[in-house]
Amino acid sequence: AQTVTQSQPEMSVQEAETVTLSCTYDTSESNYYLFWYKQPPSRQMILVIRQEAYKQQNATENRFSVNFQKAAKSFSLKISDSQLGDTAMYFCASDHSGGGADGLTFGKGTHLIIQP
Amino acid sequence: DTGVSQDPRHKITKRGQNVTFRCDPISEHNRLYWYRQTLGQGPEFLTYFQNEAQLEKSRLLSDRFSAERPKGSFSTLEIQRTEQGDSAMYLCASSLGPREDYEQYFGPGTRLTVT
Numbered sequence: 001a002q003t004v005t006q007s008q009p010e011m012s013v014q015e016a017e018t019v020t021l022s023c024t025y026d027t028s029e030s031n032y033y034l035f036w037y038k039q040p041p042s043r044q045m046i047l048v049i050r051q052e053a054y055k056q057q058n059a060t061e062n063r064f065s066v067n068f069q070k071a072a073k074s075f076s077l078k079i080s081d082s083q084l085g086d087t088a089m090y091f092c093a094s095d096h097s098g099g100g101a102d103g104l105t106f107g108k109g110t111h112l113i114i115q116p
Numbered sequence: 117d118t119g120v121s122q123d124p125r126h127k128i129t130k131r132g133q134n135v136t137f138r139c140d141p142i143s144e145h146n147r148l149y150w151y152r153q154t155l156g157q158g159p160e161f162l163t164y165f166q167n168e169a170q171l172e173k174s175r176l177l178s179d180r181f182s183a184e185r186p187k188g189s190f191s192t193l194e195i196q197r198t199e200q201g202d203s204a205m206y207l208c209a210s211s212l213g214p215r216e217d218y219e220q221y222f223g224p225g226t227r228l229t230v231t
Contacts, residue, residue: 004158035219044120045159045207045222091158101213102172103149103161104220 002027002096006107013082014115020067021077021110023092030054033095034068035104036077040088048090051075079112087114118142120223122208128229129198136194137226141210148191149220150183151207152176159207165191166213198230 003026013019025034036048051059051068058066063083067076079086089111093104121140129135141148146167151159162181164172167188177183180198185191195202205227209220 033218037222044224047219047221050217050219093158101147101164101166103151103164103174104159105161106158108156108158 002029002094002105004092004094004105004107006092006110008110009108010111010113012113012115015082015084017082018078018080019082019112021079021090021092021112023075023077023107025073025075025092025094025105027073027094027096029096032097034066034075035093035095036064036066036075037091037093037106038086038088039091039109040085045091049077082114084114084116086112088112120208120210120221122206122223122226124226125224126227126229128231131198131200131230133198134194134196135198135228136192137206137208137228139191139193139208139210139223141190141208142221145210145212145221146188147211147213148185149209149211150191150193151209153205153207153225154203162193195228198228200230203228203230 005024032053034051037045038048039045049061063080065078089109091109092107123138148165150162153159163183165185180196183193205225207225208223211220
């Protein structure tokens with residue numbers, strides 16, 4: 001069975017700082033996707049960033065970037081210049097079907113708090 | 117594109133009652149997923165539809181749970197004889213597939229409280 005582990009239940013940083021959320025996963029598949037989703041308080045989950053396992057280049061989306069270490073099965077999220085609106089639960093998730101032909105496997109989440 | 121919608125947003129029911137939730141995916145999305153999220157946990161996969169065909173069911177989906185997606189459009193999730201352990205947020209997501217840049221778009225969820 002695939003597993004996703006987020007070892008930081010909660011993190012707190014000051015506005016404008018950089019923060020890194022960690023995630024490790026386990027899979028026997030060679031073609032898979034990894035995601036970071038953001039769930040703000042009482043609001044729906046939205047995609048932050050996606051990484052295809054066959055791509056060696058780390059994905060970036062504006063202030064968000066990942067450090068994808070395939071051999072180590074590690075997928076961390078870096079948020080630069082953090083903003084108050086970044087306060088949310090962040091979930092790491094994996095798709096081992098090769099593109100949506102199955103449900104995602106989620107970690108337990110990291111509660112990120114951005115302090116003013 | 118109005119996003120994924122779910123109805124109702126909140127449901128309180130007594131133990132033993134049946135409940136039904138509805139999910140309307142993004143209109144052109146052929147894939148639809150149901151998840152359950154309990155407090156302090158990440159979502160757990162329940163079941164997956166491609167068009168009207170239910171292709172995958174998690175072992176979490178006991179015999180009391182049933183899901184349908186008639187005509188490949190909206191979907192319903194029914195829980196029969198609810199138990200207190202069914203209290204959770206039920207999330208629906210949809211996606212286009214297969215495609216390289218796919219992502220699952222989530223709805224706001226239905227929060228179920230079983231008393």
